[in-house]
Each structure stands twice: as structure tokens, then as C-alpha cells.
Amino acid sequence: MKDKQRLGQLKNLVMLASADENVTDSEMAVLIAVASREDITPEEFNKVMDDPDSVKIELPEDEETKLAYLRDMVAMMMIDGELDEHEMAICKLYAMALGYRGSIVDGMIAGVIDMLDAQEAATDE
Numbered sequence: 001m002k003d004k005q006r007l008g009q010l011k012n013l014v015m016l017a018s019a020d021e022n023v024t025d026s027e028m029a030v031l032i033a034v035a036s037r038e039d040i041t042p043e044e045f046n047k048v049m050d051d052p053d054s055v056k057i058e059l060p061e062d063e064e065t066k067l068a069y070l071r072d073m074v075a076m077m078m079i080d081g082e083l084d085e086h087e088m089a090i091c092k093l094y095a096m097a098l099g100y101r102g103s104i105v106d107g108m109i110a111g112v113i114d115m116l117d118a119q120e121a122a123t124d125e
Contacts, residue, residue, distance in 0.1 A: 004058035006038035009069050010048045011055040012094060016076050019087055026079045034072055059098060066098045074108045083109070 013034060017027040035045045048055055060066050073094055077087040092102030 004056060005060050005065070006040060007044060007048060007055045008057035008059070009038065009072065010035055010040055010045070011052045011057060012069075013072060013076050014048055014052050016073060016087055016090055019090065020084065024080060027076060030072070030076050030079055066100075070095055070098060070100070070104070071108065074105060074112070078109065078112060 010031065013031055014023075017023045017031060023031075031049075032045075034040075040048075060069060070091075073091045077084070077091050088105065091105045095102050095104050
């Protein structure tokens with residue numbers, strides 16, 4: 001089951017990254033980092049990249065993994081510095097599939113923006 005969860009997470013991220021039909025270098029870096037964290041082999045990575053539809057998604061059940069996977073999705077959505085409505089809708093649907101309200105995504109985005117603003121303010125001083 002864990003294999004299906006981790007490959008499903010990579011599939012979700014690949015689909016989100018390719019929603020605009022262009023996977024950027026920064027999006028690829030996130031995909032590689034998640035694959036490394038999830039112990040996804042290069043062969044598995046290439047399979048998901050080449051044919052995401054071949055992977056069935058198994059949602060995690062524990063809260064820690066759910067939140068980590070949702071944070072991955074929000075990070076992927078925000079990596080290009082733009083908040084695309086289509087990507088936002090995907091993240092909110094994923095949040096609801098995990099058992100959360102879609103508004104949790106808004107809270108995560110606000111948290112990232114607040115953190116970036118605080119970092120910018122600290123470097124300006």
C-alpha cells in the first residue's frame with residue numbers, strides 16, 4: 001500500500017506540474033526531491049513521468065502523511081510564483097479527497113506568503 005501511496009503522490013505532483021503543459025526546472029527539482037524523500041527509484045520515477053496514467057493513486061490514511069503530501073502539492077503550485085486558478089482547484093480537490101476542507105489550501109498559501117514576507121523583511125533590515 002505504501003508503494004501505491006508514494007507513487008500516487010508523485011503522479012499527483014507530475015499532473016499538477018504539467019497542468020500548464022510545461023514542467024519548469026524548479027518544478028522538476030520538486031519532483032526529484034519528493035522522489036528522493038519517498039525512496040522512489042529512477043525506474044519508478046521515469047515510469048510515472050512517461051506514463052502517469054499507469055499509476056493508481058492510493059491516498060494516505062495517517063494525518064502526518066496527508067499533510068506532507070498536501071504541502072507538496074501547494075509547494076508545487078506556488079513554485080513558479082503564480083497562483084493559477086486551475087492548479088488551485090486541483091489542490092483543493094486533493095485536500096477534500098484527503099478529508100480536509102478546500103480552505104486548508106488557502107491557509108497553507110497564506111502561511112507560505114507570510115513566511116516569505118518575513119524573510120524579505122529580515123533581509124531588508
